[in-house]
Amino acid sequence: MPGGVNSPARAFGAVGGEPVFIDRGEGPFLYDVDGNRYIDYVLSWGPMILGHAHPEVVAAIVQVVRKGTSFGAPTVGENLLAERIISAIPSVEKIRLVNSGTEATMSAIRLARAYTGRELIAKFSGNYHGHVDSLLVAAGSSAATHGVPSSPGVPSGTVQHTLVLRYNDVDGLQTTFETWGREIAAVIVEPIAGNMGCVWGSEEFHTKLRELTSQYGALLIYDEVMTGFRVAWSGAQELLGIKPDLTTLGKIIGGGLPVGAYGGRQEIMDHVLPEGKVFQAGTLSGNPVATVAGWTTLRLLEASKPYPQLKESTEFLAQGLQRVAQEAGIVCQVNWAPGMLTIFFSRDRVNDWDTASRCDTRAFARFFWGMLRRGVYLPCSQFEAMFLSVLHTRELLEQTIAAAKEVFTEIAKEGFS
Numbered sequence: 005m006p007g008g009v010n011s012p013a014r015a016f017g018a019v020g021g022e023p024v025f026i027d028r029g030e031g032p033f034l035y036d037v038d039g040n041r042y043i044d045y046v047l048s049w050g051p052m053i054l055g056h057a058h059p060e061v062v063a064a065i066v067q068v069v070r071k072g073t074s075f076g077a078p079t080v081g082e083n084l085l086a087e088r089i090i091s092a093i094p095s096v097e098k099i100r101l102v103n104s105g106t107e108a109t110m111s112a113i114r115l116a117r118a119y120t121g122r123e124l125i126a127k128f129s130g131n132y133h134g135h136v137d138s139l140l141v142a143a144g145s146s147a148a149t150h151g152v153p154s155s156p157g158v159p160s161g162t163v164q165h166t167l168v169l170r171y172n173d174v175d176g177l178q179t180t181f182e183t184w185g186r187e188i189a190a191v192i193v194e195p196i197a198g199n200m201g202c203v204w205g206s207e208e209f210h211t212k213l214r215e216l217t218s219q220y221g222a223l224l225i226y227d228e229v230m231t232g233f234r235v236a237w238s239g240a241q242e243l244l245g246i247k248p249d250l251t252t253l254g255k256i257i258g259g260g261l262p263v264g265a266y267g268g269r270q271e272i273m274d275h276v277l278p279e280g281k282v283f284q285a286g287t288l289s290g291n292p293v294a295t296v297a298g299w300t301t302l303r304l305l306e307a308s309k310p311y312p313q314l315k316e317s318t319e320f321l322a323q324g325l326q327r328v329a330q331e332a333g334i335v336c337q338v339n340w341a342p343g344m345l346t347i348f349f350s351r352d353r354v355n356d357w358d359t360a361s362r363c364d365t366r367a368f369a370r371f372f373w374g375m376l377r378r379g380v381y382l383p384c385s386q387f388e389a390m391f392l393s394v395l396h397t398r399e400l401l402e403q404t405i406a407a408a409k410e411v412f413t414e415i416a417k418e419g420f421s
């Protein structure tokens with residue numbers, strides 16, 4: 005397998021050395037094949053908000069899988085998952101389940117172009133929306149990590165219809181729409197970015213984006229693959245108070261199995277085949293095993309609504325990390341949202357790709373390895389977010405902060421600042 009991985013995000017290219025091979029997960033922990041235990045802040049890049057191998061999720065999967073894995077025919081289970089997502093997110097009136105976040109964003113883009121009859125798409129540098137050709141331009145996540153923000157193999161003809169704007173640049177939005185507004189089919193955005201590291205879109209930015217897309221007849225697509233059911237029950241759109249036209253989802257809605265989704269206003273979604281003419285299909289879309297894992301995860305989240313606790317835990321960890329870095333003489337910026345955070349090795353506040361890309365990635369790599377050796381498993385890139393589960397107890401957060409204190413002290417002695 006290229007690089008020994010099935011997704012470049014897992015390769016330790018940005019931090020050096022060989023990836024750890026995981027044998028099993030249990031709650032907030034991972035255990036590698038040598039039996040070492042780690043506090044897991046990757047959580048499969050977001051899905052495992054309830055922790056690994058949650059007994060009720062496992063039991064639901066076992067019960068369903070005994071009846072067969074996939075039929076290629078309608079099932080009750082996919083309707084239950086669709087209904088629960090629709091009931092959770094007011095802007096989503098109708099939804100199509102797919103197998104990944106990439107399929108969700110790819111389909112949402114196609115739908116927006118068909119619905120508006122326009123071709124131009126706008127995205128933001130440092131935002132990552134999966135490996136869709138038309139969106140692999142100035143992308144974040146492992147595209148940025150491995151220094152290929154615009155990938156070989158993407159024809160120039162494909163990306164000539166993609167405008168790349170600067171995240172949080174309100175004036176840039178205004179200028180772009182004054183010039184191109186009537187030709188833009190959709191703007192796709194990570195409402196709280198995670199793929200350049202964690203960066204909030206400002207209230208002014210999101211308000212202006214919603215105003216301009218409405219004014220010029222472009223669709224607003226909130227890519228909540230990462231933030232959906234993580235930062236709040238109804239996602240970042242609940243925290244921001246903005247109603248997008250379409251929302252893309254993934255990760256948590258599959259509970260660790262392959263599920264993505266795109267949904268939104270019924271009169272837009274009714275253009276999707278077979279209701280409408282926009283083609284999109286998938287052999288395993290909505291399959292019984294993946295949908296029951298997702299449905300059970302959402303049922304448990306809805307029952308416990310752990311978001312106040314998740315916010316409090318993330319704030320506690322963010323403040324603790326910032327404090328011990330300062331005490332060790334290490335300058336860094338800790339950006340956080342409920343359930344996710346990033347330690348940026350930067351002197352400047354990080355609020356877009358330009359500032360994120362100036363981080364000291366060598367310092368990050370040194371910090372990463374120091375924490376790994378102390379049993380704390382972080383995302384292997386400066387341009388990713390750490391994730392918390394509902395099982396990351398205060399005790400585990402304190403252990404993490406103590407480990408960080410030791411590592412910051414170590415790297416300060418090595419000349420990092």
Ligand code: KE4
Pocket residue numbers: 011012013014049103104105106107109132133134135145146194198199227228229230254255264388
């Ligand atoms: P997937 O195709 O990987 O399921 O989803 C793509 C995607 C779309 N939109 C957002 C906001 C995302 O964060 C992602 C995927 N995120 C990366 C981690 N930042 C997945 C990790 C990986 O690529 O292995």
